[in-house]
Amino acid sequence: MYRIRFHGRGGQGMKTASRILGKAFFLEGYEVQDAPRYGAERRGAPMFAYVRASKEQINERGIIRHPGLVVVADESLIAVPAAGVMQALRSDSILLINSMEKTKLWQDRLNFKGRIIALTQSPSGKGWDEMRFIGAICAGGAARLAGVIQETTLTLAINEELAHLGSDVVQTNLEMALTAFNELKNDTGIVKEGKPVRADDYRPPSWIELSWEDPKLSAPAIHAAATSEKLITGQWRTMRPVIDYSRCNRCWWLCSTFCPDGAIHLDKERYPQIDYNHCKGCLICLAQCPPHAVSAVAEPVAEAQKREGE
């Protein structure tokens, strides 16, 4: 059975990626299961989606352990433990990372024995603008690495899965997916089908008895104030709002009034300051600002700019 996981952030199209790949397998005559998995459904939060494909009926369900392929749309997730990107990898798992960094660097960084492939360049070289199509790119790459999906089948799958978005969107996504598909030609079929866990050779689960504990400990309560500050929800952001203070006329602080996360406060001079630890990047501030003083910068670009500035 092929077991493939896609990791990304809500809004990056991982569900779409899993559906394109699932449909492509299905059209090639496979039994298929594809599903997204999120916590609270919100843009920017880490999420994943998965695909199972087999010539036999699929009885396995739920989260994929021991994936043959893990596709990472957003490299920043690798550092977020809760995203579980590296969870339960096999030594022969393949890691396909969408990244501007080189494969070698990821190998050193992750100390991972299996094969890592970085899609080092966005297909047409337009850089991070193409994050919009990352779902299709990931699906195209995964289809190639699985090796049993023909180009025509991938094309058909994209047409069917994205038809509701109109022919222009289909066309662009198709180009992106096929570029990734072709770029990985030399690695056709390197993803292997995984075997089930044997019933006579398995690690028994470490079951334990839960015992009674004081309700002070065993009731699901948080006994402290302002704990939500500790959760760096700024990591969910894909686009960063940046204020151009030469344009900000301190109107009546529409940005801070409308910010749904209370992430904008005023400094001594009554200029708005964004708390990037908690700004989730909804860009409502950008939409509200009368003199258009707020612009949106893609996170990786903003990070790079920050590094240069330092």
Add this chain to the structure above:
Amino acid sequence: MKRELLTGNRAAALGALLARVDYLPAFPITPQTEIIETIGAWIEDGKMDCRMVTMESEHSMITAAGAAAVTGVRVFSATSSQGLLYGTEMLYTVAGWRAPFVLVNVSRGLSAPITLEPDHNDIMAVRDCGFLQVHCATCQEVLDSMIMAYRLAEDEKVRLPVIVNFDGFYLSFTREPVEVPTPDAVDSFLPPFDPGSIRFRANEPLSEGVAVLGGAAYSYFRYEAHLASEQGIEVFEKIAAEFSDCFGRSYGVLETYKSEDAEFTFVMIGSFATKAKDAVDRLRDVGWSIGLVRPRLLRPFPKEAIAKALKNKKGVAVIDQNLAAGLGGVLYTELSSVLYNQKGAPDVLLSFIGGLGGRDITPEDFYQIAAVTRKAVEDGETPPPRLLYSEEELLEVRKLQSVARAARQTRGGGK
């Protein structure tokens, strides 16, 4: 018949479309919302001729569904978890009205603590309300059960509402290949609702659910509803046989998988039962004589079929994805009540509780359940109920607790 990839939610919506539902009172809740969104879009596009009304709560939604059903139209609604419980008062009421309609419940664990992930405590909480319950294990079964459920609810022997239940995430958001029958085929299997005596009209006044003081009338009406529910077994079997003739897929009140000749059996409901099938196959690979029994109907409870399927088994492991606080697993206690005093009842009946709040049940868990069951048979001693919970999981919780403790110390507020 076309085979397509559908989520459980979409399969349920498609079931409502093919059943030519007239009326849909709706209230959103994760993970069910996609069902009513899908139907809403079809109504908007003119693909479905149905009146959809968004209500202000599940309590009103169930009331509206029951009220519409007693006018003699075909009604559908859907909910999940907290929503089902919020509507519970009216579940009992509309079942008492003997109002036939179909309600989908997409199972999700109950608060508190709050979760979005599935277990069966929501559906178990309403097991005695009078609705029949059909439990699904695949997206195909969701679609097929929807179509059969209308026949079941509307059958004059039954005339009770039916809940079609399936797991959040594992089915609701999961696409699988589903054979979609043609509208014509469904039309001939499921003709328009013939409401018979059910036809409330403004110009023909009628009171539903009248007050009865004194126990005689009350006992009569409630017991009649119980007897009608029990008719559901035979009626379901008849409908399922017809369904099999029309569509080629067979559904019993139980699904039995390699259990006929087996010494050991898993018993569980819902979508995780397909994982148990996998475990059965793997265990059989290495010489085990083991199978699975999955009650598809939970209300009425298929007592005879269960007793028959488990007769002369050496060991039976019941896996409950629910927890009755202060008691244990619900399915386990129901099964015990069926098997007690039966000739050829299994030597040992073991209780396992797992999958709470979406907790996975792994192949290793299943293998270990089998091993523990065999040991119990060998020792002739039934161990106490076992929560499927690992050392690693407790460690995770300990980590959270230490963070909470640190926060308490640094930030104050309570000792």
